[in-house]
Amino acid sequence: xxxxxxxxxxxxxxxxxxxxxxxxxxxxxxxxxxxxxxxxxxxxxxxxxxxxxxxxxxxxxxxxxxxxxxxxxxxxxxxxxxxxxxxxxxxxxxxxxxxxxxxxxxxxxxxxxxxxxxxxxxxxxxxxxxxxxxxxxxxxxxxxxxxxxxxxxxxxxxxxxxxxxxxxxxxxxxxxxxxxxxxxxxxxxxxxxxxxxxxxxxxxxxxxxxxxxxxxxxxxxxxxxxxxxxxxxxxxxxxxxxxxxxxxxxxxxxxxxxxxxxxxxxxxxxxxxxxxxxxxxxxxxxxxxxxxxxxxxxxxxxxxxxxxxxxxxxxxxxxxxxxxxxxxxxxxxxxxxxxxxxxxxxxxxxxxxxxxxxxxxxxxxxxxxxxxxxxxxxxxxxxxxxxxxxxxxxxxxxxxxxxxxxxxxxxxxxxxxxxxxxxxxxxxxxxxxxxxxxxxxxxxxxxxxxxxxxxxxxxxxxxxxxxxxxxxxxxxxxxxxxxxxxxxxxxxxxxxxxxxx
Amino acid sequence: xxxxxxxxxxxxxxxxxxxxxxxxxxxxxxxxxxxxxxxxxxxxxxxxxxxxxxxxxxxxxxxxxxxxxxxxxxxxxxxxxxxxxxxxxxxxxxxxxxxxxxxxxxxxxxxxxxxxxxxxxxxxxxxxxxxxxxxxxxxxxxxxxxxxxxxxxxxxxxxxxxxxxxxxxxxxxxxxxxxxxxxxxxxxxxxxxxxxxxxxxxxxxxxxxxxxxxxxxxxxxxxxxxxxxxxxxxxxxxxxxxx
Numbered sequence: 001x002x003x004x005x006x007x008x009x010x011x012x013x014x015x016x017x018x019x020x021x022x023x024x025x026x027x028x029x030x031x032x033x034x035x036x037x038x039x040x041x042x043x044x045x046x047x048x049x050x051x052x053x054x055x056x057x058x059x060x061x062x063x064x065x066x067x068x069x070x071x072x073x074x075x076x077x078x079x080x081x082x083x084x085x086x087x088x089x090x091x092x093x094x095x096x097x098x099x100x101x102x103x104x105x106x107x108x109x110x111x112x113x114x115x116x117x118x119x120x121x122x123x124x125x126x127x128x129x130x131x132x133x134x135x136x137x138x139x140x141x142x143x144x145x146x147x148x149x150x151x152x153x154x155x156x157x158x159x160x161x162x163x164x165x166x167x168x169x170x171x172x173x174x175x176x177x178x179x180x181x182x183x184x185x186x187x188x189x190x191x192x193x194x195x196x197x198x199x200x201x202x203x204x205x206x207x208x209x210x211x212x213x214x215x216x217x218x219x220x221x222x223x224x225x226x227x228x229x230x231x232x233x234x235x236x237x238x239x240x241x242x243x244x245x246x247x248x249x250x251x252x253x254x255x256x257x258x259x260x261x262x263x264x265x266x267x268x269x270x271x272x273x274x275x276x277x278x279x280x281x282x283x284x285x286x287x288x289x290x291x292x293x294x295x296x297x298x299x300x301x302x303x304x305x306x307x308x309x310x311x312x313x314x315x316x317x318x319x320x321x322x323x324x325x326x327x328x329x330x331x332x333x334x335x336x337x338x339x340x341x342x343x344x345x346x347x348x349x350x351x352x353x354x355x356x357x358x359x360x361x362x363x364x365x366x367x368x369x370x371x372x373x374x375x376x377x378x379x380x381x382x383x384x385x386x387x388x389x390x391x392x393x394x395x396x397x398x399x400x401x402x403x404x405x406x407x408x409x410x411x412x413x414x415x416x417x418x419x420x421x422x423x424x425x426x427x428x429x430x431x432x433x434x435x436x437x438x439x440x441x442x443x444x445x446x447x448x449x450x451x452x453x454x455x456x457x458x459x460x461x462x463x464x465x466x467x468x469x470x471x472x473x474x475x476x477x478x479x480x481x482x483x484x485x486x487x488x489x490x491x492x493x494x495x496x497x498x499x500x501x
Numbered sequence: 502x503x504x505x506x507x508x509x510x511x512x513x514x515x516x517x518x519x520x521x522x523x524x525x526x527x528x529x530x531x532x533x534x535x536x537x538x539x540x541x542x543x544x545x546x547x548x549x550x551x552x553x554x555x556x557x558x559x560x561x562x563x564x565x566x567x568x569x570x571x572x573x574x575x576x577x578x579x580x581x582x583x584x585x586x587x588x589x590x591x592x593x594x595x596x597x598x599x600x601x602x603x604x605x606x607x608x609x610x611x612x613x614x615x616x617x618x619x620x621x622x623x624x625x626x627x628x629x630x631x632x633x634x635x636x637x638x639x640x641x642x643x644x645x646x647x648x649x650x651x652x653x654x655x656x657x658x659x660x661x662x663x664x665x666x667x668x669x670x671x672x673x674x675x676x677x678x679x680x681x682x683x684x685x686x687x688x689x690x691x692x693x694x695x696x697x698x699x700x701x702x703x704x705x706x707x708x709x710x711x712x713x714x715x716x717x718x719x720x721x722x723x724x725x726x727x728x729x730x731x732x733x734x735x736x737x738x739x740x741x742x743x744x
Binding site: 025027029051159189198199203345349425426 | 545546547554555556558560561565581582583585586592593594595600601602603604605607608610611613614656657724725727733734735736737738739740741744
């Protein structure tokens, strides 16, 4: 039944897409898009264009429960993610179109491990993990209308990125975070209404983003404000606030340089800030023909990061409710987040990207040590530490499942990315290194890809935590920890096959 | 930078017999003619590029190129499926690529490879030889051809040195060689299949051969071409990419 439905939908979409094929002249393309042909007549035909991909990712991780105080009970050694993606663009007229980018995800995980009372690695029974259930991700779903060449209106779900950062964007307060080891992967945006005024040398953008608080199968059912009544599982509304973000942006092309200036005003949108303003800016330009330089910075007053309570961390008695709290939320201090990076392509067509990231609200050594002490205590008390985060977002991102999310705890980071195509025609090798400069720990993600056909790419990725050297690490219960030693895996391999249509 | 420029523009100017005037033209007149043929001030073109690789396999691309004024050009990729939705934009010395998988644009350098083929971005997106090169006329072995010796005068030029052959009768490009600063030949191009596109005559087919990997070459074919269009300037702004 399900298969028949899928086949029917696929055939319908392919039939819609047919007019986009076999276009051998500009008139055919313009007529299909409803634009005026050379003869001046405007076609009223609605065109649907379809493309997308089917992607299978199978990965094996060597789970090491003894390496980290983070619980591994819900982390499978074997994981399968099958994604069917469809991108549909329906052109309504020469001035308007509807676009959707939807992924259907089947996923599952097997072979769990935990440690026993003596700290030994032991099998943990197979069980259901909510985050590994199949789901639907509407990464984008919007309608856009340009009544004038200098005016564009957009409403719906869209991934909008303004900053030039390659692996990471500190000024991106809107979207689900991307995976720096695979920036192509995260496609999901957020629900927004945007007005944009593009001109030759500058663009003005204004955006309103209500936060999705609850959603199911990618469909929101609580937006901006929690319902007044509890959910069926008894969950009570956390607050009665309005969760939203307003953003304004001025883009300038000046002296061959991309310059952005940002202003954000938010209330409990993806973080704990209430009625709070933030400012940002960015710069991107090529120097000496081949060397791109970019800077992206965000300035905020206070920090929404959760900091450990020192007395709680070192004491014998601790109230879990106050163990981690946003103690710098209203301290009046300006906390900048700055990314500086560059990119160049060498004569052999290999590309090197280097980015340095500084966040002034990252943990000091003592705060990091206290954070680890609390993690160890929580683990010893049987409290789950899976998915522990120091930057609570609230709401629901509805994003694609990533193999790695950059959620930095400390202050200084280096991200290196190198890609060398055409090792042998269709073979590409690459590596991404994310290094915490405080304790020299990090992750190394080498990869090799083969474009076996124009429509098929096969890739093998490695993912290796580098636990660092005994400088800058902190010691808890006679065990030394660095930031990336918190990852409870020794290595991970991922095989991906992606077929485009 | 401008092999493609050459290719683009080349095709445009094939016919004008009236150009066979008495006396040789100046090098800059020929260069200007090349730009008029291969990259007229405004045009809208539909093209294919087939990249032949070292292992004898091919990769095919189909894209649309829209040019406005002397230094604005935008491309939309339709094929293959893996590249569908990609767009490229050049405004002056600035180039960007819109990656649909990233849902965003990135800056590009003009000397980077165009879609991994044997043309580079400058070949396709930056065809303005008059602005980028100094030219001198040198003797050609074939007395039916002019031979131009071009030297880059800007850092943004795609090549340091170019030898360009044009027919004396129609003043259409027929062949080009592209060199590094060291004098090493990097690529060579052949301009063929002169066609009339709605009144504009130019080579419809350009073969760009990689002289460093001799089995590799790319063919670019102009399927359709229109000139003298009224295009809103907003088609050439960064924020319009992806729309």
